[in-house]
Amino acid sequence: MRGLLLPLLSGVALLAAAAFATLAGDAYALRLATTLCLYIGLASSWNVIGGFAGYPSFATAAFFGIGAYAGSVLQAGYGVAAPLAWLSGGIVAALLAAGLGYCILHLRGHYFAIASLVVADVLREVANSWISLTNGGMGISLPLLSIGVEDQARLYFWVFGAVAALSVAAAWLVDRGRLGFALRCVEQNETAALMLGVDTRRAKRAALVLSSLAPGIMGAVYASWVSYIDPTDAFDVLLSVKPIIMALLGGVGTVAGPVFGAAAFLALEELFWRNLLELHEGALGLLVVLLVLFLPGGIRLVRPRRLLAFRPLAKPGRTP
Amino acid sequence: MTPALSDASSTVFRDPPLLELRGATRRFGGILALNDVSLSIGKGEVVGLIGPNGAGKTTFVNVVSGLVRPDAGQVLLEGRRIDGLPADRIARGGIARTFQVVQPFPRMSAIDNVAVGAMFAGGIGDPAAARHEARELLAFVGLESVQDRPAAALTLADRKRLEFAKSLAMKPRFLMLDEVNAGLNAAELDSALELVARVAGTGITILLIEHLMKVVRRACPRTVVLHQGRVLADGPTAEILADPRVVDAYLGVRDRARRPGIEPRRDLA
Numbered sequence: 394m395r396g397l398l399l400p401l402l403s404g405v406a407l408l409a410a411a412a413f414a415t416l417a418g419d420a421y422a423l424r425l426a427t428t429l430c431l432y433i434g435l436a437s438s439w440n441v442i443g444g445f446a447g448y449p450s451f452a453t454a455a456f457f458g459i460g461a462y463a464g465s466v467l468q469a470g471y472g473v474a475a476p477l478a479w480l481s482g483g484i485v486a487a488l489l490a491a492g493l494g495y496c497i498l499h500l501r502g503h504y505f506a507i508a509s510l511v512v513a514d515v516l517r518e519v520a521n522s523w524i525s526l527t528n529g530g531m532g533i534s535l536p537l538l539s540i541g542v543e544d545q546a547r548l549y550f551w552v553f554g555a556v557a558a559l560s561v562a563a564a565w566l567v568d569r570g571r572l573g574f575a576l577r578c579v580e581q582n583e584t585a586a587l588m589l590g591v592d593t594r595r596a597k598r599a600a601l602v603l604s605s606l607a608p609g610i611m612g613a614v615y616a617s618w619v620s621y622i623d624p625t626d627a628f629d630v631l632l633s634v635k636p637i638i639m640a641l642l643g644g645v646g647t648v649a650g651p652v653f654g655a656a657a658f659l660a661l662e663e664l665f666w667r668n669l670l671e672l673h674e675g676a677l678g679l680l681v682v683l684l685v686l687f688l689p690g691g692i693r694l695v696r697p698r699r700l701l702a703f704r705p706l707a708k709p710g711r712t713p
Numbered sequence: 714m715t716p717a718l719s720d721a722s723s724t725v726f727r728d729p730p731l732l733e734l735r736g737a738t739r740r741f742g743g744i745l746a747l748n749d750v751s752l753s754i755g756k757g758e759v760v761g762l763i764g765p766n767g768a769g770k771t772t773f774v775n776v777v778s779g780l781v782r783p784d785a786g787q788v789l790l791e792g793r794r795i796d797g798l799p800a801d802r803i804a805r806g807g808i809a810r811t812f813q814v815v816q817p818f819p820r821m822s823a824i825d826n827v828a829v830g831a832m833f834a835g836g837i838g839d840p841a842a843a844r845h846e847a848r849e850l851l852a853f854v855g856l857e858s859v860q861d862r863p864a865a866a867l868t869l870a871d872r873k874r875l876e877f878a879k880s881l882a883m884k885p886r887f888l889m890l891d892e893v894n895a896g897l898n899a900a901e902l903d904s905a906l907e908l909v910a911r912v913a914g915t916g917i918t919i920l921l922i923e924h925l926m927k928v929v930r931r932a933c934p935r936t937v938v939l940h941q942g943r944v945l946a947d948g949p950t951a952e953i954l955a956d957p958r959v960v961d962a963y964l965g966v967r968d969r970a971r972r973p974g975i976e977p978r979r980d981l982a
Contacts, residue, residue, distance in 0.1 A: 581820060587799075
């Protein structure tokens with residue numbers, strides 16, 4: 394029952410946000426709702442490799458950035474239509490993930506995290522230096538869509554919303570199926586999984602590729618949305634960190650966790666931005682530390698009585 | 714090459730043994746954990762593997778199951794080489810094992826733990842059907858009352874039985890039970906041995922890795938003794954356990970009193 398209820402609730406919440414944003418017609422609300430969809434897509438995708446499989450990937454920025462560049466180069470350089478360019482962003486990111494899977498998925502724990510973190514840095518330098526393709530540090534300006542400003546804002550909301558919904562649906566399907574089983578085995582005891590016949594290498598590669606699709610597409614859509622990208626913006630390390638915080642907030646390894654986590658994170662981000670402009674990143678950092686220390690299972694595990702007693706919750710034990 | 718020739722000639726006259734090791738060797742640093750071990754086990758046999766701590770028993774299991782590659786030598790399942798294959802392929806090929814230190818998926822229910830074996834090696838692709846099969850196996854090993862609990866919440870004896878059920882779910886042809894009986898009390902031991910006998914009755918070939926000699930004597934017609942990585946003795950259990958070399962290697966000459974879990978000499982005769 395639990396498996397069905399939470400995704401349903403998430404869907405309803407998403408629809409409510411959509412209705413609110415489009416009906417209100419308020420540019421700020423629409424921008425918030427669009428960002429929420431972006432965050433849900435990134436967090437839900439990260440959760441497939443980071444939550445289900447327990448492989449702490451910091452490669453989201455790499456997938457997002459390479460998707461953004463693929464989409465931008467195709468549109469600005471070759472005049473490819475926007476929807477096709479957006480899809481290509483996802484395909485290029487998936488190809489990167491497939492290659493990456495062969496190289497770094499045999500690493501475990503911190504080693505995997507560090508290896509995945511470096512990928513975005515390498516790609517940023519490539520984007521900086523390959524001037525003939527990417528225009529280097531000057532960045533790429535994208536052609537604007539020939540529709541009104543408000544219609545554009547609404548269009549991007551629906552596109553991000555569709556990608557977010559698809560990535561949540563994909564996570565839900567993975568969770569219920571054989572792949573989800575295999576990934577949970579990998580997360581809880583990889584050696585035992587091998588001994589029971591689970592092809593852990595293939596399962597992990599599939600998870601990494603699945604977790605790259607939505608970020609790649611969203612990177613390309615994002616580039617069109619803001620109509621200009623440069624290497625620093627496209628491969629921003631915060632794109633890797635934020636989805637992890639969201640998943641931690643909402644509950645790692647659950648389908649609905651990243652959805653709620655993304656909403657909670659966005660709310661906190663807005664709060665910090667407005668009230669602590671200079672310190673907001675410091676405040677976010679503090680939040681991460683508190684989360685990891687006291688709520689490794691996410692806010693869904695908060696029990697008021699336990700909060701009063703002020704004891705760290707039991708960490709979900711990981712076997713080596 | 715000659716091995717290929719001898720393969721061909723032997724298959725002409727009889728079926729290859731279910732499992733065969735030819736000169737399997739594995740080194741860890743300066744220690745030869747397995748030293749030129751050659752052994753064959755026929756279909757349907759129940760064989761005991763004993764030896765003192767550090768004799769290489771667990772390395773043997775790890776080499777056969779593919780968790781560790783042999784540095785030299787070959788491992789063959791029904792005449793086909795399996796050494797060097799990924800461990801999960803060997804598992805799907807019909808070799809199951811349990812771990813001396815139980816290795817459950819701690820936050821999965823007992824049912825799901827067993828269903829994994831059915832789904833990925835037992836040929837039942839559908840999760841619902843695999844869970845159904847898992848329920849039957851849990852009943853077979855006597856765990857139906859705790860089937861929905863997470864594995865981490867089970868007692869040690871129950872987790873040992875869970876390991877057993879997981880390996881049975883794989884529908885193996887060859888099953889290695891690595892000290893499934895360690896840490897069990899007398900009553901638990903009796904029921905565990907009865908399970909082994911029932912599984913052997915279904916035709917699954919079993920290698921019982923043991924520390925307790927009385928277990929081997931009760932369950933295994935044939936026993937192999939490993940000592941310092943070598944096969945010290947191999948034959949009918951009663952003869953092996955009476956062999957003075959085995960007694961010396963197993964108990965040491967002097968420090969028998971200091972080894973808990975090993976029975977006094979009078980029990981060997």
